[in-house]
Amino acid sequence: MPSEKLHTLSVFSENSPGVLHRLTVIFTRRKLNIESLTVSETERKGVSRFTIVVRSDEDTILKVAKQLERIIEVLQVNVFSNGELLFKEIALYRVAADSPAKRSEIEEVARRYGAQMLNLSPSAVVLEKTGSEDDVNSLYLLLEPFGIREFVRSGRIAIAKNHG
Secondary structure, three states, rough: OOOOOEEEEEEEEOOOOOOHHHHHHHHHHHOEEEEEEEEEEEEOOHHHHHHHEEEEEHHHHHHHHHHHHOOOOOEEEEEEEEHHHHEEEEEEEEOOOOOOOHHHHHHHHHHOOOOEEEOOOOEEEEEEEOOOOHHHHHHHHHHHHOOOEEEEEOOEEEEHHHHH
């Protein structure tokens, strides 16, 4: 059985309606779960970048890349392993902070782990953390005992380390 690992696909396409659907159908047909999906504009007008993270074996992911390249609006598809990329995500955490002592403890955790305080209310604080998936998950575990009321993360954004 081929070994599965995380792959990041960087798909450049024309910015037009329906492209996301056409891309995701290819993953659905192969019963591949998309772990992370981020879409953004690029430095080129009218071109979008889809950063798609999938756990799969090498052979399957290369076949998927070839299928993606056949979509009319797709301009380019690159497949990367984690070692070939610089990547980050951003997360927001709303944490219960109904006393000055609790708020102070949360502020200390945030400071030690490089998170920023964005918003204070009488009963909660909102923290922002930018980093790797492990950084985001580690901070989540540290904040969990305080009571996480809301949590959202961006998904991976990535750029190749060695690309012209």
